[in-house]
Amino acid sequence: MSDKEAKNTTAHHGQPHVAVLAFPFSTHAAPLLAATRRLAAASPTTLFSFFNTAVSNRSLGLSAGTHGNIRAYDISDGVPEGYVFAGKPQEEIELFMRAAPARFREGVEAAGVESGRRVRWLLTDAFFWFAAEMASEIEAPWVAFWTAGPTSLSAHIYTDLIRDNFKGSLTAAEAQEDETPLDFIPGMSKIRVRDLPEGILFGNLKSLFSDMLHRMGRALPSAAAVFLNSFEELDPAITDDLTSKLTTFLSIGPTNLLHKPPLPSDPDTDACLHWLDAQKPVSVVYVSFGSVTVPPRGELAALAEGLEVSGAPFLWSLKKSEDLPEGFVERTRRQGKVVPWAPQEAILSSAATGAFVTHCGWNSLLESVAGGVPMICRPFFGDQRINGRVVEGVLGIGVKLEGGVVSKEGLVRALGVVLLGEEGREMRKKMKLLREKAEWAVGAQGSSTRNFNQLVKLVDLS
Template sequence: MSTAGRGSPHVAVLAFPFSTHAAPLLAVIRRLATATPDTLYSFFSTADSIASIFSASNDLPNVRAYDVGDGVPEGYVRVGKPQEDIELFLRAAPANFRKGMEEAVAKTGRRVSCLVTDAFFWFCADMAAEMELPWVAFWTAGPASLSAHLYTEHLRQTLGVCRGIDGREDETLQFIPGMSKVRIRDLPEGVVFGNLDSLFSRMLCDMGRALPRAAAVFLNSFEELDPTITADLKSKLNNFLNVGPFNLIATPPRASDESRCMSWLDGQGRASVAYISFGSVTVPPREEIVELADALEASQVPFIWSLKDHSRENLPEGFLKRIETRGMMVAWAPQEEVLRHDAVGAFITHCGWNSLLESIGGGGVAMICRPFFGDQRLNGRMMEEVWGLGVGVEGGVFTKKAVMNCLQLLLSQERGEIVRDNMRALRRQAEKAVGPDGSSTRNFKLLLELLSIP
């Protein structure tokens, strides 16, 4: 029997509470809720996740947060294995989400009409079918990585993974649409190399099988960035909807700047500053922090480095004193505003998807990519070889020489201006996509229609 009753729609939103998954999902839900005030959005995540992403004063009455269990049994003693908390959460998630939805229905008197979930939740294909509801999945990364997961079984069969890929890491994926410049080594772990039986590998493979059953899959990107991959995914999914970049749709409130990054940048020359940040999760190993610091000091390039306080103990002795007149070390920086400043000419980054989009939406900042895990290598390869937005670090790890070469290339040579021109051209396409008649605007309207069916 259907749980979707007549009357106003009630969308249940199931968030993945780890890494930076829940926050971008909430951002798009808030945008949807603003456009559809009669639709109720019940947002489910763990208590810690809810506390970290919901402000004290939620100004949208049709968005309500509900805590779900984290899956850790009472009295459980962690054994310290990788992804232990994620495994515990996922094991209990289907039952916990069902319980949460029953609570929301009881409190509001409105039956659930649609499931919007993180794409990781492959089990929602069956859950939605049992509840006779449409399932709409949100992919938090880019089109290329989504394609890799949809093609996982095809990749394994074509590459003969059972025979191993040693010595073939530089082979390109000519047989996958839009991936002709992508090498085997650029794929996320668990697709064709690494532990193919790990929790994440099995989860993403199951997701790739399940997503064609979704009523729609949407993501924070724009069609013009990856036209070939977009066309291919449209042929494989019921509704593949690029609805971003989010950072060009709504200007966020001005972030606090306690470290005075912006006033410091006002005193620097155009495209002369390097900005360094690896997101909220990634921390380079100690030896690479030392190499990066040595390169910044030797190059004499002015810089802002966003580095958590606990990681500063890995800096070379006396470094902070020696660079105090031309460098800023901060625990946090208003990244989007920094990247929009004319003084910033290079962004040293892990190439996470959100950082990449923020760079495109900035003032034309060339990227220097040192990827670490997940989709970062794939993003970096697309950034350098397909879109021409920057360079990768030679050898894939920070060395003093490799970083100095990248800085010189992008800040002191013609290559840097070419890259910044490419970045500005792509930004214009992104701005057009989110404009009144743009592709992302049309896709967002279609998403609204899908969620507005009671």
């Protein structure tokens, strides 16, 4: 090491350095990067080393290298050279997770040497239960980011209690019919067994993914802090309970309300917003199941038939319109639009949008609250079922489709309730009040602003 390098190492050694470990699947890495960028802007003297797979980094528009005070690193995806995929569910995730602890350790050590700054804080996706041990090894506090909502987080933290209470596990068929309330968990009296994510009481409880979530629930109480994109006023009872269970529990959102109007994303090449401007207020049905989920063909057909027979104008974000019934797009050309991508936040903020048919992912739920649009929920997996119950049974800002799947008749009835009925008007009133609480939370004196400032102090003092 040269004299100049030695001086730089000495100068930087005491400055904050945060290692950020991303989960590169589904929509996990993007919100973690957004949180990292927000922290980096608030703490400009802190270096943030962001570790993610090359494929996921590219999907985020992030190249390996330095971006302000964020330095991106590509790590291995864990797929051995020459490996032939067998097509098993979650195969990529399993390969990554088996390799992740060692790969992350190597990366964090290398980033410390390269920067001349010892890593003083470990910020990770909450899925990485092994971060507790890593943080202990490098003598740094561990802070975990949960990418979903507080109710699903509570379910994972209470997994052992839930299993003890129900004396084991259930089959998926048994769980789908089980309306037993989880009233032995604070704030969860309106949540039913059937709403739980897979891996707690049903599904393959011995899979790597289920084991990962179980270990996460056990490990999170040892973290220095757990934070998420939510706001305390959304569910005060669960917030209070998680605050008592975790060392520090911080809601710092909804982050989408920090940007008004919404931040520009991809160009609106299909003129969705121009089309919306020509529609009547609270009349349009917006349909989107996120970037990952595609309903079965039978449900796509039922959804198309329900929209067509309802006569309601619709805007449907669907990558492959060829999966729809033959002739549907042509027959409904005057009624609606089917596009491969749509500017969701802007659509939900339009006065014309009256209902949102959704998988009920957490980010979609928050964007719907910001736009004041009631939801029609068709959950598929993970936290989506529990979010759907929160929407309908706790907050009263939407309905779940009858039977939990899309049918033509069920969709038409749901649209009638949300667009035309008194219940729909009440939902919009509740949405308005909830949005006001959310706007206050991210305002200058709000709870989320206070919590974010606390998170920044952790960075600065670590």
